[in-house]
Amino acid sequence: MTDMMSETGLLKETPQTTEAVGGMGYSVKRKEDPRFIRGQGEYIDDLVLPGMLWLDIVRSPYAHATIKGIDASEALKIPGVLAVITGADLEKAGLHWMPTLAGDKQMVLPTDTVMYQAQEVAAVVATSRYIAADGVAAVLVDYEPLPVIVDPFKSLEPDAFVLRPDRGPDKANNHIWHWESGDRAGTDTAMEAAEVRVSEDIYIPRIHVASIETCGCIADWNATRGQMTLHMTSQAPHAIRTVLALVSGLPEQNIRVKTHDIGGGFGGKVPVYPGYVLAVVASLTVGKPVKWIEDRSENLQADSFARDYHIHAELGATKAGKITALKVKTVADHGYTDAAADPSKFPAGLFNVITGSYDFDNAFVEVDGVYTNKPPGGVAYRCSFRVTEAVHAIERMVDILAHDIGKDPARLRMENFIQPDQFPYKTPTGWSYDSGDYPRALQKALDMIGYDDLRKEQLEKRAKGELMGIGISSFTEIVGAGPSHDFDILGIKMFDSCEIRVHPTGKVLARIGVQTQGQGHETTFAQIIAEELGFPVADIKIEYGDTDTAPYGLGTYASRSTPVAGAATAIAARKIRDKSRKIAAHLLEASEDDLEWTNGKFSVKGSPDKSKTIQEIAFAAYTNHPAGMEAGLEAVDYYDPPNLTCPFGSYICVVDIDRGTGQVTVRRFVAVDDCGNIINPMIVDGQIHGGLTMGFAPSLYEEISYDELGNNLAGTFMDYLLPTAVETPAWETGKTVTPSPHHPIGAKGVGESATVGAPPAINNAVVDALWHLGVRNIDIPLTPQKIWAILNEKGVTA
Amino acid sequence: MIPAQFDYVRPAAMHEALQILVDREGDAKILAGGYSLLPLLKLRLASPALLVDIRDIDGLDEIVETTDGLRIGSRSTHRSILENPVVVAGYPLLSDAAGGIGDPQVRNWGTIGGSCAHADPSSDWPAVLIATSASIVLRSTAGERTVPARSFFLDTFQTAIEPTELLTEVIIPRAPRPSGAAYAKLERRAGDFSTVGVAAQLSLGADGRIAAAGIGLTAVAEAPFAATAAEASLIGSEPNEAAFQAAGIAAAAESRPGSDSHGPAEYKRAMVKEMVVRALRSAAGRAQAQR
Numbered sequence A: 001m002t003d004m005m006s007e008t009g010l011l012k013e014t015p016q017t018t019e020a021v022g023g024m025g026y027s028v029k030r031k032e033d034p035r036f037i038r039g040q041g042e043y044i045d046d047l048v049l050p051g052m053l054w055l056d057i058v059r060s061p062y063a064h065a066t067i068k069g070i071d072a073s074e075a076l077k078i079p080g081v082l083a084v085i086t087g088a089d090l091e092k093a094g095l096h097w098m099p100t101l102a103g104d105k106q107m108v109l110p111t112d113t114v115m116y117q118a119q120e121v122a123a124v125v126a127t128s129r130y131i132a133a134d135g136v137a138a139v140l141v142d143y144e145p146l147p148v149i150v151d152p153f154k155s156l157e158p159d160a161f162v163l164r165p166d167r168g169p170d171k172a173n174n175h176i177w178h179w180e181s182g183d184r185a186g187t188d189t190a191m192e193a194a195e196v197r198v199s200e201d202i203y204i205p206r207i208h209v210a211s212i213e214t215c216g217c218i219a220d221w222n223a224t225r226g227q228m229t230l231h232m233t234s235q236a237p238h239a240i241r242t243v244l245a246l247v248s249g250l251p252e253q254n255i256r257v258k259t260h261d262i263g264g265g266f267g268g269k270v271p272v273y274p275g276y277v278l279a280v281v282a283s284l285t286v287g288k289p290v291k292w293i294e295d296r297s298e299n300l301q302a303d304s305f306a307r308d309y310h311i312h313a314e315l316g317a318t319k320a321g322k323i324t325a326l327k328v329k330t331v332a333d334h335g336y337t338d339a340a341a342d343p344s345k346f347p348a349g350l351f352n353v354i355t356g357s358y359d360f361d362n363a364f365v366e367v368d369g370v371y372t373n374k375p376p377g378g379v380a381y382r383c384s385f386r387v388t389e390a391v392h393a394i395e396r397m398v399d400i401l402a403h404d405i406g407k408d409p410a411r412l413r414m415e416n417f418i419q420p421d422q423f424p425y426k427t428p429t430g431w432s433y434d435s436g437d438y439p440r441a442l443q444k445a446l447d448m449i450g451y452d453d454l455r456k457e458q459l460e461k462r463a464k465g466e467l468m469g470i471g472i473s474s475f476t477e478i479v480g481a482g483p484s485h486d487f488d489i490l491g492i493k494m495f496d497s498c499e500i501r502v503h504p505t506g507k508v509l510a511r512i513g514v515q516t517q518g519q520g521h522e523t524t525f526a527q528i529i530a531e532e533l534g535f536p537v538a539d540i541k542i543e544y545g546d547t548d549t550a551p552y553g554l555g556t557y558a559s560r561s562t563p564v565a566g567a568a569t570a571i572a573a574r575k576i577r578d579k580s581r582k583i584a585a586h587l588l589e590a591s592e593d594d595l596e597w598t599n600g601k602f603s604v605k606g607s608p609d610k611s612k613t614i615q616e617i618a619f620a621a622y623t624n625h626p627a628g629m630e631a632g633l634e635a636v637d638y639y640d641p642p643n644l645t646c647p648f649g650s651y652i653c654v655v656d657i658d659r660g661t662g663q664v665t666v667r668r669f670v671a672v673d674d675c676g677n678i679i680n681p682m683i684v685d686g687q688i689h690g691g692l693t694m695g696f697a698p699s700l701y702e703e704i705s706y707d708e709l710g711n712n713l714a715g716t717f718m719d720y721l722l723p724t725a726v727e728t729p730a731w732e733t734g735k736t737v738t739p740s741p742h743h744p745i746g747a748k749g750v751g752e753s754a755t756v757g758a759p760p761a762i763n764n765a766v767v768d769a770l771w772h773l774g775v776r777n778i779d780i781p782l783t784p785q786k787i788w789a790i791l792n793e794k795g796v797t798a
Numbered sequence B: 001m002i003p004a005q006f007d008y009v010r011p012a013a014m015h016e017a018l019q020i021l022v023d024r025e026g027d028a029k030i031l032a033g034g035y036s037l038l039p040l041l042k043l044r045l046a047s048p049a050l051l052v053d054i055r056d057i058d059g060l061d062e063i064v065e066t067t068d069g070l071r072i073g074s075r076s077t078h079r080s081i082l083e084n085p086v087v088v089a090g091y092p093l094l095s096d097a098a099g100g101i102g103d104p105q106v107r108n109w110g111t112i113g114g115s116c117a118h119a120d121p122s123s124d125w126p127a128v129l130i131a132t133s134a135s136i137v138l139r140s141t142a143g144e145r146t147v148p149a150r151s152f153f154l155d156t157f158q159t160a161i162e163p164t165e166l167l168t169e170v171i172i173p174r175a176p177r178p179s180g181a182a183y184a185k186l187e188r189r190a191g192d193f194s195t196v197g198v199a200a201q202l203s204l205g206a207d208g209r210i211a212a213a214g215i216g217l218t219a220v221a222e223a224p225f226a227a228t229a230a231e232a233s234l235i236g237s238e239p240n241e242a243a244f245q246a247a248g249i250a251a252a253a254e255s256r257p258g259s260d261s262h263g264p265a266e267y268k269r270a271m272v273k274e275m276v277v278r279a280l281r282s283a284a285g286r287a288q289a290q291r
């Protein structure tokens, strides 16, 4: 008998374990925090190995240029400079290009042409970080600038020059791929029949994740042992190991990828950057450990970017405001290569989740990927999965529709929501939403913020000429990639894993295939085991990030840790519970069926004092296990999720606009989130606070833009504006709980909900403040100069 | 972000420092807080062979009120000015400006002397010194000279300092009562350099009309400057909204902003007007409070 899946999806609004055990529902303090708070986290740049060398990179000042020559002679004269590696050197080993996770290819170092500003051109290996930088300054590169394309629409024009001639003569254009989803003909018919149609062009600009810790690695080749150890900042160490094995030909068992503490990932630490490959090549060449750490500007100019989606959306509805059709055409600017980390079948990620929280039958979505002279885009930040872009577009369109027909946007949403009894809900683009209660979440947010009073205040203010706006976003997320029938990266299915070992003294070591970058896995995964097995959280140690010890997994991004590895952890724990039941039956001389499991022990039904605790059972597993049974108490689970999970929420934002300066102030922001059953409320709150701030940032501040020569205009923190705590609103959070019916503990992901949900709420609020002036859309970031220009044009500046 | 090689000295006395500046003219740079100089070194936009750290030189960080006004030693940090009791009690313009410079770390290290000598076209102190008609004291082995703030800031990163001179103090003259002064800074985020920064000082005559006005603008020209037409427009007026608006319009016309990530020139010029009005309102309020 097994109870592995027996508790799947049960509602757990209150904790089921004692506080001392600390299972689901307790705000257990994070196990990782003592070392972080004391400054004892171990980040990649803290690590210094004996004999270690440093690598630094020569980068292109041009966005597009022919390399006519590289003169390293002056650099090589500097004492301590050991080598200068160029594309020509790599070409000899066939390593000048490498595959991207999206099946395109990317230069490690160019042999003839650079494709974006700050692209890697050569690498200097030296005995110190400072000498390496001196070496970089001394390498002379002779460039001949070429014309530059930064605009993807220009790139698609028939006479545009071809950016990637390496793709061969039959691909003599800059179009990467076309992807579509939904029913084109049906949608066209429904759109034509619609009583009301609204359409809008929405640009979601390129942004950067800007994690506090930049990327880096130490490649440590030991020729005698034939062992490559790669210490690095990776969200997906196993995937890196496999890619490295495939690219380098080194045997996979002799490659060990080891991550340390990671200072922020956000998708920017999923890809393989040229710097990693260069460090590996350098270490293989010199037989010593080689460290490469990016500086801030390199990170901001060359690492994977997010968004850069040019969306044209059209929404059809009845006069009363019932949505009937959605049609979307999008141009995706990928830069010079498609290096996205999306699953193979999904070049535009899950962008077709764009029908959002609304119930209608007709949708058609198409996306065209395009090359430009920019570094790889559409990679990081919830981005390969494109849910942020989808939610932004539908939430903007719904708001425009409401304003156009003069219906309150909250009401219009309520009238169009998928209703709780419609789940599991099949969307017109083919997704199956697992569970949801959208009206409840929105109502809660309306109540928390005092919506009706705010609308009254807005009218009064408007009469006085003051600008105040209210914006709503009722988003549906789709996370937890993913079911093996649909989801793989380079062929590797997107399962995830957990291995649990219970020691004789009743202490637990568990290893997971995902990787924490601040999410608190060491705590929450222990809580899952505590919930399932009754061991106190304090007795459970969680390990990850070392490919020699952790089970194979595809890593942490796209909010997949809890939906996939969290499920694996619960199932592995249940396997242990199954074996424990057998041992308990043996110890209690009872039949397995007569045992019941409560509060961390098995007891005989009807005689509760005849019981064995999980700790006693663990000891027995090594000292007194039943004949015919293997000793030990261990389990592994590789979990292939039956479906994705769909967290959701409703956010409401209130803004005031300074008519004198165009500055937008977020006065209030209420966020009601539903991520199913909650493992650790404090950590969920932290994820939401962080996510909201990261949604607030591109709404008002952040943008990576380029001039027509392809110069990155935001290559330092002077120009790439991360909001500080001073500007960041005081978030007001609330929750509803709608468990995932198919997840073993009823949980959903939550890491990205707020990043996805926040921008349209802010954008809607700002447009709402200006709608009466005839403003329909303003693209983020909503900078003071942009708002002031509109006020000026409308003649309403102070 | 890795500087080229340089040497470092830390002279114990003023005369030693001044002699080094003469001996190594052209390749020595004074190091004060380092909050402008070190970024330049790290970006390799500057590669001086020698840094002359002035932290051990006595007497450079005093803030004293004398009969001529407030004397602020060049090595006074933004924070020490912000927290100085004399400043807190009587120089709200300085408090406004100091409190808005950078973040706490920048204010703990950055100095008023470094800020003036560096002459970033968006820095805040120069506008304050211009509005108050302050003077700047320079010393070299040849002796000491005093330069009015209004003729000190010559161009972007260019001042009246000679390579052999050390800035020792700034002197802010005492304004006749009733006067009021204020700093209005438009910034994208807390601690950013100004999009537009306006320092304004007004003195009222016995009739309640404006008897003297000083307006210093930063971030809207190649160097901080005095909005003299705006100042002139205020003299003799009642300190009222119409006068402030007129001064704002005049100041906007005098500014020469460039377009950059803070916004196009048109926006910045409009913001000059807006921030001049805001600074004047607040300065006038403070002046009225002294009557």
Ligand SMILES: Cc1cc2nc3c(=O)[nH]c(=O)nc-3n(C[C@H](O)[C@H](O)[C@H](O)COP(=O)(O)OP(=O)(O)OC[C@H]3O[C@@H](n4cnc5c(N)ncnc54)[C@H](O)[C@@H]3O)c2cc1C
Pocket (backbone or CB within 6 Å): B029, B030, B031, B032, B033, B034, B035, B036, B037, B038, B039, B074, B075, B100, B101, B102, B103, B106, B109, B110, B111, B112, B113, B114, B115, B116, B117, B118, B120, B122, B123, B124, B125, B161, B165, B166, B167, B168, B191, B192, B193, B194
């Ligand atoms: C993140 C950040 C934010 C900032 N924000 C602002 C802001 O909002 N507003 C603002 O106004 N400034 C801002 N600054 C600049 C800051 O105020 C600097 O500290 C200041 O401009 C320079 O002072 P310092 O003492 O650090 O000078 P240093 O960096 O040590 O020196 C700067 C220059 O002045 C010269 N110098 C220094 N002292 C003397 C002297 N006594 N005599 C002659 N030459 C001298 C040096 O040789 C060097 O050329 C910011 C800086 C940073 C890093």
